[in-house]
Amino acid sequence: MAGWGKGRRRRTAEGAGDGSRRAGGVRRLPLRTVLLIVVIVPSVTFTPLLASGMRQLAGQWQEEKAQLELATTTVGRPAAGLFFALDQERRLTAKAQASPGAAARDKLAGQRAATDRAVQAFPTADDLDLTDAQPGLAAALRRAERDLGLLDQQRRAVDAGWSSPQQTFDYYSGVLETDLGVLTALSHTGESQVNIGAQPLVDLLWIIDLLGREDALLTRGWDTGRLTRNEYALVTEALGTRNHLMHARVLPALTGQETRYATITGGEAWRTMTAVEGRLATAASGSGRDQVRLGDDGAAWRSSVASVTAQLRQLAGLRFAYVSRVGHDHADMIFTVFVSISTVGLLALALVILTSWRVTAVLRRRILRLRQEAQELQERLPDVVARLERGEDVDADAEVRAIEPTGDELGELGQALNVARRSAVRTAVRQAEQHRGFQRMLQRIARRTQILIGLQLKKLDELERKHEDPAVLEGLFDLDHLTARLRRYEENLVILGGGQPQRRWRNPVRLLDVLRAAQSEVQDYRRISIEVEGEYWIAERAVGPMIHVLAELMENATTFSKPLTPVEVRSTPVSKGVAVEIEDRGLGMEPEQYAAVNALLQAPPQLDVMTHADDVRLGLYVVARLAAGLGLQVELRPSAFGGTRVIVLLPETMVVDRPRTAEPDPPEEDRPRAGALPTRTRGHALATVAAPAPAAPSPAAAPERENGGPRPLPQRVRQASLAEELKAPAETPGDQEEWAAGDRPSRSSAVIGAFQRQSRLRRTGEEAFPAPPGGSPDPMPPTTEDR
Template sequence: MTGWGRSRRPRAGAADDGAGPRKPAGVRRLSLRTVLLIIVLVPSLTFTPLLASGMNQLFSQWRTEQAQMDLATSLAGKPASDLFFGLDAERRLTAEFQAGLRRGSAGELATARAATDRAVNAFLPLSSLDTGDAPDGLADAVSRTANSLGRLAEQRRSVDAGWADAQKSYDYYSGLIESAIGVLTVLSRTDEGEVSNKAQLLVDLFWVVDTLGREDALLARGWESKRLTREEYRLVTDAIGARRHLLQTRVLPGLTGNETRYAGLMNSQAWQTLTVLEGQFVTPGSATEVGQVTLRGNRSMWRSSADTVTRQVLELLRLRFDNVSAIGYGHADMIFTVFVIISSVGLLALGLVIFTSWRLTRILRRRIDQLRQDALELQERLPDVVARLERGQDVDVDAEAHMIEPTQDELGELGHALNLARRSAVATAVRQAEQHRGFQRMLQRIARRTQILIGLQLKKLDELERRHEDPEVLEGLFDLDHLTARLRRYEENLVILGGGQPQRRWRRPVRLLDVLRAAQGEVQDYRRISIEVEGGPWVAARAVGPLVHVLAELMENATAFSKPITPVEVRAAPVSRGVAVEIEDRGLGMEPEQYAAANELMAAPPELDVMTHAEDARLGLYVVARLSANLGLQIELRSSAYGGTRVVVLLPEAMIVEAPEEEEVPPAEAAGQPDVAEAVPTSRGDEPLPARSRGRAMAQVAAQAAAQNGAPDRNGAPDHGGEPAPLPQRVRQASLAPELRRPVSTQEPAEQDTGPLRDQPRRSGATIGAFQRQSRRRRTGDDAFPTPPDPDSEAGSPTTEDR
């Protein structure tokens, strides 16, 4: 059976056996884009925190050093130093006021107190200053100093009222000055080591000034009485020793740069005078003066030299302060410059890393995409190569491969491997196409040879049918004749699947009704098929053979997949775009997805090689799809209202032609045509649908009987002179349309013969046998009256017109 077949359900357990290896569950492979993005982001994200950390560290260091220098110079350093100098001057003047050294000391003291008050007012806000970036201990030092300043007003009132003891006043002011020096000491400890070292000498200079102030305040008590207590003497000598120690061991050795001009500070005239006076100040007292020492020296000389030395120390202090400030701010500026440079270079490097990574990634993606495009081009080129090979064209493997120019890297090696794969794929495609073409040729050659044998078999069957009259023998011959006609169509299927075309061709158009009957005659259960044609459309000669084949396949499928008792209706009618032929059965039908698959196959017929992957080789489906594509037919399968399948075949307008002009029939042939129609013929070869050759003998017998029994009457019937009329004789091609007739050559009785549509073999054999027996008896005159025909042979024996 060559029908495409139908099934209600797909085959159980049918799985996609050709599926490739599956990935393990839960494993998700990253795409190339994601991998390349990771390559770009990983170094960028790794470098960015390092750069940000370095930049933040530099910025924090610059901000801290800048804040510390601001505190040491302007925010806290200047108020603290002003407070120091103000308290130092007030301490000396307070001592002179308490000693009654001079009358104008009260006015100078008031002036000094006003200067101190201004310094105190500038210093006290430091208690609320943000010391987040300040050196450790600054807040405590400021707090201690501020607490000591809280007793300053009380101390002044005691001094003014004369209640305050000179030693207690001295101790108070000295302690307050030490607190101010403590604030300056804390400010000198910065995060930069060089600045801290330079600032330490600056603190030592403050101590030098403090020792001069201590000595001056103690001496102020004894200038009037020329005496000092031994405690006062001890304090004076301690101050002198401390000042000399600081200058000789710490200050002068630490001078650098423009400060070295003060290296001979202790060798100056004022310093020498001060040193001499300090040696003359005190001498051991007499025995009667226990606990006191005599103060010697000139007070004015002391005042002059002390002021000069103090001024020189202050000049050195200011110079050192400027140097320390320059060093501190310079280092901070250097850190800021480094921060800017590193930030710029880092950001530039980061941008360069990102840009380079992105650029290299893009180049890599472009090259990979190029390789992908080359692979896709090969995928698109291979079908074209195969199609050209199928058309018989020669293909150059090297020219079709389009080799990729390799490079000296891994992608170049991949390109070389792809070149090898491309060449191998093209060569394999060429080899397979050649093998496929050879297989098609072999299939066509075998089918053609088989068709020759089938033609010879039909010829032999025709000879046997003319030779034998036994109904049983004729029944078997007709059965074999019908099977051989179906076998011929199956062989044409192989030719079509092998790339060939049916050999049956016609020179003139044929009625669509005759085409449908010819297709009906090639179906085994043809009696169930009813044909109805609206109008009289004609089919172009070039499309008759393939159309007969397509309709025969569709009709056979309809009869094969419906119950034997149900009819198959074939209807044809003109439509707007041609002629529509509907073939409708009452079988089981198909599932919607099966209809969709069949319609898709009809729209795009595959090559023969797809059948190797099919589970069942349904040749009729592929044959119909191939022929309909060549003819331009539109075939659609849909569900029928009866539950079966309805196939709609749309014949395009180009296939429908006008009816040809009627040819004049020769008088001799027209006179010998009876009214009994012959069976509907099928066709093969290059001629119109031919009639069966076995009617040729009957036509000759009928002609002889007509000559013996008399001339025809006025109506064309022969005159038998009162004798019984002979039995009707079969005349070849009597029932064919004029365009399907052709002259019959006695030399070639079976070359163009095809099997006609016939009734059931048993009735056909009995009918022909009875016809031959009555003809023989009539010719020999054995019986004056005809024998009544066999009821089985006449009753219910369908004529060709009923078929």
């Protein structure tokens, strides 16, 4: 136990060092986290790209669908209907202003009703969701709403005659122009093919508007027979613009069924209309400066214009259907692409995730298999070592299960692990065999040393019997005590080498005698006080190990407490057996050190003496091993005095009944005394018996004692201070090899001290241990060693 107490005042820095290394090192992610990152990173990278493409296609499809809905249904058709209605109302209003008759008024009223229906069907900007609408559509709708809001006012002015024909013409032309602005805005979609196809449709509507302007001006001129130069200029401007749009932009863009109208300009109605326009130009050149006289061509003009207008409207209907078909086809194509890309993208994403997950799962399974193989080696290696320590033969190749090789890097790692496992097991076998051989060698050396110690004790006994000189006896007793301690240290080597103490007893021994025997093996035994409550007997199989455990604990208590402080040993019966408490008044230990020592005592490790050669707490391992073998419970706790209190719990299986051969202690007055040996008082471990006095004094000695002369020295009787169960059996000359197994326990140190004190008192002629008045004898008078 030497050096154990130093551990009480020494804090270890291993935990702090490990923590600093963990804090300063690079933190490695678990394998599962790394593999999840391998799965998640490609998925997270691919998902935004796929989502962005899908969102863009979905937005484009939604925008085109919304624009097509506005151009073909929501706004386009009502705007076209309003356009044709206003064109008719403009012509009939001009006719009514030129010849205000009942027939003209009736036709105008009917057309106004049709225009009102068209106005009611025309949507406003506030009624529509224009989030995805064509650019400029909202502004065009609001301009059209503003101009249509003046329609009723313009009609009332026409009916009242407040509005001149030119003002009326300008108003209706302006309203038609704003309506064409709405239709033009509807043609500006996000798809270029739709825009290209819608441009000829807008040009056709402009041609119809320009033709309507000519018709409105000439309708009024046919009734009056003349046109003003201003009106003629408007006619010629409309004529030139119409012909340019027709020949330069409309006819070249005709496709499909529209090509049958490619000859519209060569038809009868178109030729009649252009012929009337030619005669109008001839009349204008021969008329005056302010007016242009018109001929009688009104009927031919009206029929030809109506026919041409009908053809243009049919062509506009075909172009409208073509543009609508192109727009819907493109929108459907975008939707198909959106669905295809979304499906392919989602399948690709699922494939990426599934493949990554599958690959990582396979890798993780293979890596975990290698980890399990390594853990199996970690678990199997101690078992192999334990079997080797039990003396079993172990085949290293049979203990290693080879990993199936593969052709990749993990297979090479498995091969390396196979080699490492085989090498580790073989190394463990060699080390275990070396350790087992070293233990056998250590035990052999310790046994031989114990034989020499036994011979030394035997020689000391012979010398003690021969010599009566107190000084010589005192030296011999000290040597005897040192030899007993040396015997315990040799037993420590045997225990550390895997053996057990060889001292055996055939009969149970009293607990008090066991405690005294342990006390006699401690260097500073005078500081130890023993107090036993009750009389208990220890089973013979546990006497030797019990003495060894208690001696180690007592020596530790005396070593690591102040020289003059007492060490108290108490035994008390408890519910589970008998508890022995050893309490010192030293410095104690830290709470974490108490916990570490108690953990070691509860589960003693397998000690490799070679690896623990520098450990100063070898006695702690000895106590732990002996306690585990006996079933003792040893626990260290802080003492109320500041030191350490050791509690040794003896189980009920170790406490036996008084043997039948053991006689009860005789009464105090019947006990043999040697002179005036000190009696044992509570709290002090003194011998209760010494060498028995002679039965009767010799006649020669009686007068000397009566005359007050010096009394003879007490005669030492070998092993008289020990209980019968602790006395070693008689030896024979051939028992030297067996002496270590049947070694004799040490004599009580208190008896040795008592013998020394009686010797000195006899030499000085003083009374041995005079009892003070009214009190008991001094339990421990001072000796030379005490002083």
